[in-house]
Every structure is written in structure tokens, then in C-alpha cells.
Amino acid sequence: MAKQLDYHTIREIFDRFQASEPEPKGELHHVNAFTLVVAVALSAQATDAGVNKATAKLFEIADTPEKMVALGLEGITEHIRTIGLYRNKAKNVLKLSEILVANYGGEVPNSRAALQSLPGVGRKTANVVLNMWWHYPAQAVDTHIFRVGNRTGICPGKDVVAVERAIEDNIPVDYQHHAHHWMILHGRYICVARKPKCGACHIRDLCPFEEKTL
Structure with missing residues (x-):
């Protein structure tokens, strides 16, 4: 050091x-705050290029929490199976989508504590979203x-x-x-x-x- x-x-x-x-610029592809949260959560122990390849079709059909919930666990799993730890990550994506719909009106919260309360979202993921989407330092x-x-x-x-x-x-x-x-x-x-x-x-x-x- x-x-x-x-x-x-x-x-x-x-x-x-x-x-x-x-x-x-960050290298993870996204179209809104929700897809950014999902992409960053999926990037743990995976490359950005690998995540981008897996989410290209996923985000075409599920770019909101409501659509992700409708896709269901099997649908999410099928799209991200090329990413490491994909089974657990699919469960987290579904659960965080359900929480966003139930507790936040389908919107991604812009506080670190609220973001970190979502499954699969740690401090690093929360900080990426705060920085890239809301331009908070x-x-x-x-x-x-x-x-x-x-x-x-x-x-x-x-x-x-x-x-x-x-x-x-x-x-x-x-x-x-x-x-x-x-x-x-x-x-x-x-x-x-x-x-x-x-x-x-x-x-x-x-x-x-x-x-x-x-």
C-alpha cells in the first residue's frame, strides 16, 4: 500500500x-434506472461484456419491474444463464422487482439505504446507481x-x-x-x-x- x-x-x-x-462512461448497457440496477447486480463476479450480452434481449422485453415480474423466474433465468451464479441472481432480480412494484410504485429509489435494502444490491451497486443515474458523487x-x-x-x-x-x-x-x-x-x-x-x-x-x- x-x-x-x-x-x-x-x-x-x-x-x-x-x-x-x-x-x-460506465460500460454496462441500460435504458433506465431499473435496468441499471439489474445490470450492476448481475455484474458481480461477471464481466460487463458478459452481462451486456445476456441482458440485450432481456431488457427488450422486461425494462420495468412490472414486466420483469410478469416474465417470472424461469423467463429471467433463461435469459441470464450465461452469467455466473445465474440461478441466485435470477431470484434476486425477481424479488427486487416485486419489492419495487409493491413498495415504490415501480420506481427505483434514490437513497443508498433504500437501494441496499433490495435483494442482490450492496453498497457498491447502490453507489453505481446513485452516481450514474442521479449524478450523485x-x-x-x-x-x-x-x-x-x-x-x-x-x-x-x-x-x-x-x-x-x-x-x-x-x-x-x-x-x-x-x-x-x-x-x-x-x-x-x-x-x-x-x-x-x-x-x-x-x-x-x-x-x-x-x-x-x-
């Missing part, structure tokens, strides 16, 4: 992230952000909650909205787990990672 970087270095890092990708810490935050010293922490707090405390406010997207993309394509592509990294000179590769 690297030491926490100073404010000016962090600002320079995010200046460069912004210059490279002014409007970073919530920070969804996944394995990529955890790795990048600790290697670079942008937001070091022993667990995801500590990293989330470090992002909120240390990244300039004007970069908070897109911070987790920039870090996810950096971790997914440059600062990869086994052999980081340091030679292609545009923040290499600012990064204290001791095991830099050529």
Missing part, C-alpha cells in the same frame, strides 16, 4: 485523466479501484470502505463525479492486476508504485 499522495499530485493525476477521457469501489487506489496512493485503504472514504476526503470535489469511472478504466486497461502496463501509463511519473514494469 502506497502512502496517501498530496493534494497537488492528486489534482494533476485527475487533470490528466480528464484530458484523456473528458466524459468517462457516490464512489463505487470495486477490485480495480481498490488496486489503483492502493498502488498509486490516490486513495489507499485496507478495505473498500476505507478506500471509498479516502476518495471522498482526498480527491478534489470537481473531480468526484467521474472519479470512480476514471479509476475503473485505468485499472481495467492500464493498471491491470498481474502485469501493469506502466509503459503506456500517462500518470507513471506521479505514481509511487515500486514494481513498475517496462
